[in-house]
Amino acid sequence: MSTVASSPAVATLSSRDSIVNVFDTFRDELDDYHDRRERLIKSSRDVTNLSKKVIFLLHRMMTEDASESDDHALSMRAVSRAKEKLRDIQKLFAGMREEVAGDKFWRYQRNVSPGLQEYIEALSFARYLEFRTLISYDEVQKTISDEDGKPYFPLPMEDYLLGLADLTGELMRYAISSISRRGGRSKASEVCVFVRGLTIDFEVFVPSFRELRKKQQVTSQSLEKIEDVAYAIAVRSSEYDLPPELLDDIVDRTVSTAAYGGNRDERDRRRRGGRGREDEFDEGDDD
Amino acid sequence: MDPHNLEYINDLLDKDAELREKIKDQVTEFDKKTRTINGMLNKIHSTPTDKIPALLDNAVPVLESCRDITAALSELIPPNQFWRWKDMWSISLRNAVFASTLIEFLKSGALLTLPRSAEVLGIKEEWQDRFSLSVEDYLHALISLVNELSRLAVNAVTLGDYEQPIRISVFVKDIFAGFSMLNLKNDTLRRRYDSLKYDIKKIEEVVYDVSLRKLAPSAAKGDPLAK
Numbered sequence: 001m002s003t004v005a006s007s008p009a010v011a012t013l014s015s016r017d018s019i020v021n022v023f024d025t026f027r028d029e030l031d032d033y034h035d036r037r038e039r040l041i042k043s044s045r046d047v048t049n050l051s052k053k054v055i056f057l058l059h060r061m062m063t064e065d066a067s068e069s070d071d072h073a074l075s076m077r078a079v080s081r082a083k084e085k086l087r088d089i090q091k092l093f094a095g096m097r098e099e100v101a102g103d104k105f106w107r108y109q110r111n112v113s114p115g116l117q118e119y120i121e122a123l124s125f126a127r128y129l130e131f132r133t134l135i136s137y138d139e140v141q142k143t144i145s146d147e148d149g150k151p152y153f154p155l156p157m158e159d160y161l162l163g164l165a166d167l168t169g170e171l172m173r174y175a176i177s178s179i180s181r182r183g184g185r186s187k188a189s190e191v192c193v194f195v196r197g198l199t200i201d202f203e204v205f206v207p208s209f210r211e212l213r214k215k216q217q218v219t220s221q222s223l224e225k226i227e228d229v230a231y232a233i234a235v236r237s238s239e240y241d242l243p244p245e246l247l248d249d250i251v252d253r254t255v256s257t258a259a260y261g262g263n264r265d266e267r268d269r270r271r272r273g274g275r276g277r278e279d280e281f282d283e284g285d286d287d
Numbered sequence: 288m289d290p291h292n293l294e295y296i297n298d299l300l301d302k303d304a305e306l307r308e309k310i311k312d313q314v315t316e317f318d319k320k321t322r323t324i325n326g327m328l329n330k331i332h333s334t335p336t337d338k339i340p341a342l343l344d345n346a347v348p349v350l351e352s353c354r355d356i357t358a359a360l361s362e363l364i365p366p367n368q369f370w371r372w373k374d375m376w377s378i379s380l381r382n383a384v385f386a387s388t389l390i391e392f393l394k395s396g397a398l399l400t401l402p403r404s405a406e407v408l409g410i411k412e413e414w415q416d417r418f419s420l421s422v423e424d425y426l427h428a429l430i431s432l433v434n435e436l437s438r439l440a441v442n443a444v445t446l447g448d449y450e451q452p453i454r455i456s457v458f459v460k461d462i463f464a465g466f467s468m469l470n471l472k473n474d475t476l477r478r479r480y481d482s483l484k485y486d487i488k489k490i491e492e493v494v495y496d497v498s499l500r501k502l503a504p505s506a507a508k509g510d511p512l513a514k
Contacts, residue, residue, distance in 0.1 A: 012397035016461040019398055023465035026422050034472055103416035107370035136292040157299055201288040208300050 040111045047115030054085045054122040063177050075129045082126040093144045097152040105153045113159050120163025125170050165215035168195045172222035314376045317356045321382035324349045332442040343390050353383050354409030361418035384428035401425045430479045433459050437486035440493045449502040452493040
């Protein structure tokens, strides 16, 4: 049987020198792998950091400017700032292109994926604020491709879906923090509907990705939280015989009184509120 | 989620699941084959040295039948996705490479190279991005080889072959010298490499016992491999 060793000159090694020489080339190959891996982990971490900043920026800009009544204008301003920063992240992906060329991408996919997921979270959050829609797989892939539409690397479906699963968390935070703003309650319920729909769509993907299960649970919890808030508001507002805009005013004034160091007892009383009427606000502490 | 996107995702996930099933089928076969071979090779521990060639001749055809598996896998894996799926068959592949290197050592006392190990299993150069034998898998197989040889050193003596431990000792030390050229990180390869020293110690003890009792021919000590 000559199959296993038909050309002994190259097929087998029988001296220490020849064995050590071969291991020399193994060392080069393993070193290349470890070094590349380190570089990609670093890049991925940079992507994560920048993406987190984009998300914070969006949250901040959507809630800090209390004087802005036009929600759309607010969103557009936030989104255009975010887009600039997202472009910086896309440059980082372009820089990884060579490192993960050809069959290398899947070797390092796990090292790249944390950053990629965070990026998708930021990108899809900006997309939601801009159009109130979900960014599609193709659209995400397009943002990590060159001008000719050639992908820097293939977008793993898992990263796309896990990035979106994190988006729901950001949306819930956004809904909660905007609930006290003008029009916030309708916005919160809009977000709720969106997230609920997404969670239902995601349910079928859970068997394919283990990590998704945990994220789905977190989403369900946040959904419940915001549903409780919506419930509380609905119950309280039923006590007021008021159109939603007027209720907005009340909430707004309460919040601003609080913000300007208003009388705490007064606020408490109002929150406990009986038959709340606008005129009540002008009355003194008569209880 | 818009229906188009949803459909796209579902379609892709279905395809992946289907592919995974097909790979799994092949890997199950691969696993059966490598278990059969390793079962056969296990008999080296109870076979007198002069009967070993016949035993190896029986194992080789089974080993060569693994070529069907590697060919099927190379067909299944989409271009550039080798690393995405390779974990599924790593264990079987390492076992097959281990068997090839063990057979080679028992035949010629030499180390089967990585390219040649791939060739034995019918792995072709042009499959590179779909199916190949990675350095890591080859090195894992070599560690298994050393583990196995330390056991053989003991059993060979029991069967009255006092030269085998000395051959093994020289060979294993060469491999160990090779491994010490590597910059291993804290991974499974590193941990298994760390275990090699126990194998070497065990082999050394056997060699010591054999030499002390002047069981091994003294020529073997001076020129152990006697090529």
